[in-house]
Amino acid sequence: MPSYFTSSPGKVILFGEHAVVYGKVATAGSLGLRSYALIQTREDKKIEVNLPDVQLARSWNINDVPRQARWEGYPYPPQSMNAELLDQLTKFVDLGSQTNRSQAAIALLYLHSFLTTDETVAQGYDFVVRSNLPVGAGLGSSASYSVCVATALLQLNGYLSAGMGLDVAAQRDLVNQWAFQAEKVIHGNPSGIDNTVSTLGGAVMFKKGEKIEPLPGFQSLRFLLTNTRVPRETQVQVANVRKLHDKFPTVVNPMLDAINEISNSCKTIFSQDGLDRTQLLSRFGELVDVNHGLLSALGVSHPSLEKVREISSKLGLKSKLTGAGGGGCALTLIRDDVTSETVAVVKQLLEAEGFQCMETSVGGPGAGILTLTHPTTIAEFLAHDKAYFEATQNWVYFV
Numbered sequence: 001m002p003s004y005f006t007s008s009p010g011k012v013i014l015f016g017e018h019a020v021v022y023g024k025v026a027t028a029g030s031l032g033l034r035s036y037a038l039i040q041t042r043e044d045k046k047i048e049v050n051l052p053d054v055q056l057a058r059s060w061n062i063n064d065v066p067r068q069a070r071w072e073g074y075p076y077p078p079q080s081m082n083a084e085l086l087d088q089l090t091k092f093v094d095l096g097s098q099t100n101r102s103q104a105a106i107a108l109l110y111l112h113s114f115l116t117t118d119e120t121v122a123q124g125y126d127f128v129v130r131s132n133l134p135v136g137a138g139l140g141s142s143a144s145y146s147v148c149v150a151t152a153l154l155q156l157n158g159y160l161s162a163g164m165g166l167d168v169a170a171q172r173d174l175v176n177q178w179a180f181q182a183e184k185v186i187h188g189n190p191s192g193i194d195n196t197v198s199t200l201g202g203a204v205m206f207k208k209g210e211k212i213e214p215l216p217g218f219q220s221l222r223f224l225l226t227n228t229r230v231p232r233e234t235q236v237q238v239a240n241v242r243k244l245h246d247k248f249p250t251v252v253n254p255m256l257d258a259i260n261e262i263s264n265s266c267k268t269i270f271s272q273d274g275l276d277r278t279q280l281l282s283r284f285g286e287l288v289d290v291n292h293g294l295l296s297a298l299g300v301s302h303p304s305l306e307k308v309r310e311i312s313s314k315l316g317l318k319s320k321l322t323g324a325g326g327g328g329c330a331l332t333l334i335r336d337d338v339t340s341e342t343v344a345v346v347k348q349l350l351e352a353e354g355f356q357c358m359e360t361s362v363g364g365p366g367a368g369i370l371t372l373t374h375p376t377t378i379a380e381f382l383a384h385d386k387a388y389f390e391a392t393q394n395w396v397y398f399v
């Protein structure tokens, strides 16, 4: 009975959220916080899905789920989304207005419709995901979920096996492209930065449709992440910026161009000879400030995010929202000269507001697969504590 774990990280966008949707450059890195999935075949032709982070536990007869005939470009996804299939699946999962659950389920079944082979349909499978990322807080939980789904379905159905003749780079690309389809189900019009960082890991400069550029040096930066716990949906924030853009294109376009130049300036300060570390961090902090100001002008800040900025700036620290904004997370740059006492004070003040602070590594590995030698049960998978997966050896990454 084939049984696999898959895993993929969340991300933090340093510069360029929203602008990246309009083809501008953004800078982002993978987080130490990850999602983990279990996929394994069953013998009763059912799909048993358990997504505790969005309180979804459902079972379907595998033969009731629509399937797509072989498409042009196989095994890579078709160029455009299949709206008819999406409609069909929305009716099929019938989860009404519980959008977080229904989007997660539809994203899974959308990929299933294309990727499931006759062999898997003859058996059925369990699919479970749990995440160490806060859901809907700007740290790319949707992309991390999407990459786990894509990796799991591709692996279970043999697309990543040697028989397909794909090298590691092609496998990684396949995972990323299918994860992007799942992100489209969840977000509507994603830029692709989140699923790309979640698949590849590391720290990158990203521009839609262009080759990904690694950003060396970024791993040496320290950040405090603060989750304001104010819920928001990426899809809604992206749609709000779109409305503003369409109403005032001559006002908004130069702001998006300015954000593009922030990522370019970030690259410059990392590659500039003669700039010492203190100067680098000081300039980086100034860019953090400017980027937040522009995002705020685009209408995606929130009083809670302004509170993070107010508190951190009292202690001389620079913060900006990260991700789609409207709530969710802010990042604060911790310069080398900032003492542990200062960090403790900032945390205490932020936590007193009801916010949650996290210090996590940035720039770690991307998507991975672990082949289990013994099948596990859903209950066992759910019972493992968070550290279990991190401590587990033998993960294979797409590098």
Ligand SMILES: Nc1ncnc2c1ncn2[C@@H]1O[C@H](COP(=O)(O)OP(=O)(O)O)[C@@H](O)[C@H]1O
Pocket: 035, 051, 052, 053, 054, 099, 100, 101, 102, 103, 104, 129, 130, 131, 134, 135, 136, 137, 138, 139, 140, 141, 142, 143, 145, 186, 187, 232, 233, 234, 235, 323, 324
């Ligand atoms: N662990 C998870 N299990 C199931 N679905 C998830 C999980 N994490 C994220 N999602 C999906 O992603 C959506 C949140 O995505 P989004 O609004 O883009 O926020 P984020 O900034 O965290 O990516 C959820 O509503 C859900 O559909």
Ligand SMILES: C[C@@](O)(CCOP(=O)(O)O)CC(=O)O
Pocket: 016, 017, 018, 019, 020, 021, 137, 138, 139, 140, 141, 142, 187, 189, 190, 191, 192, 193, 194, 234, 238, 322, 323, 324, 325
């Ligand atoms: C706002 C945006 O730039 C990033 C969204 O990130 P998140 O879903 O808030 O983690 C949208 C996108 O790039 O698709």
Ligand SMILES: [Mg+2]
Pocket: 140, 141, 142, 143, 187, 194, 234
């Ligand atoms: Mg998202």
